[in-house]
Amino acid sequence: MKIRLILAHPLQDSLNARLAAHVGARLRAMGHDLAVTDLYAEGFAPVLTASERARYYGAPFEDRAGLAGVEGLVLVFPTWWFGLPAILKGWIDRSFLPGVAYDHAPGGGAMVPRLTNLTRVMAITTLGAPWWYDRLIARRPVHKALKWGVIRPVAPRARFAMAALHRAETATEPRIAGFESRLSRRLTRHFS
Template identity: 50%
Template sequence: MNCLIVRAHPLEENLTRRFSDFASNRLEAAGHEVSLVDLYAEDFDPRLTAAERASYYADRYDRSGMERHIAALGAAELLVLAFPTWWFGPPAIMKGWLDRVMAPGVAFDHGRDFGPIVPKLPGLKQVIAITTLGSPWWVDRLVLRRPVRRVLKTAVFGGCAPNARFTYLPFYQAETATDDRIARFEKRIARAIGS
């Protein structure tokens, strides 16, 4: 299976890196092909360019500079997004990757008369969002109703890859992580990726 891992965290030592490396190692050990995109390491520019935005409704989306990312997404059967949740959203660099890569003609086509979008990622079978949060579970689930999960599952991948299985793996109270909690969470990751 072709697997793409997109990671976003500015620090070298962090749980996002640990969890994404864990997923990568397990997938490779199971014989899958794994590609890693580390957005901070490659200094990814999250800003949608003027040319990209101007081409949003044109005959062809301006893919300049995004070809490698677009090709990796198009080849992926499993997509793992690994990032911290800040202010109950993904970091700007991850949001920018979604803005620039999950684009018209790539991840979706515009519907007739601006109706519902038409999905373009039929090869994407599974999406896993691995995220760390500082808050306790009840704030994310009960107070804010899991905004990151809702946006990714329903708005982004529900529109672009509706047949892909979506798994949301939040690691709460990350600042007070213990070795035992980390080990249990890594077991959840292993189950989600089927290894």
């Protein structure tokens, strides 16, 4: 399977970087064709420019992110303020474009999906909040936004999964290792 892994954390020695390396090694061991993009290391510019927005309903954009042939997508990022880091939101804004991820329907109707090859998506995040606050109080806003607001409209056949390490700032080495072990099993199930 052709898979893209997107890492969105500014620190090269972060827990997110560690998790991305773990995920990458596991997916490669499973025999997948993996391409990794570290948005910060590559100096990705997340701002959708005025000229890009002005032609949003014009000619289709080029597929700069290489999404067209991708069958799997993995996003590794911290959850900040119960949302995506700005750089990852910007990557979505500048990659999931008309003519690439979807087409505008005539008359302003629902989007017409274009990422028909994308069949598996997994989001892996770390956050400081406890699980009960994320699930019971905030009601998993990042999960909802990614699954229903980003992936479903452009790749309706894609299976979406999310793994979250809560209270990440105080996670001990045994707890992180346990999360990585569970993550390996989930990757095997999700990308097999």
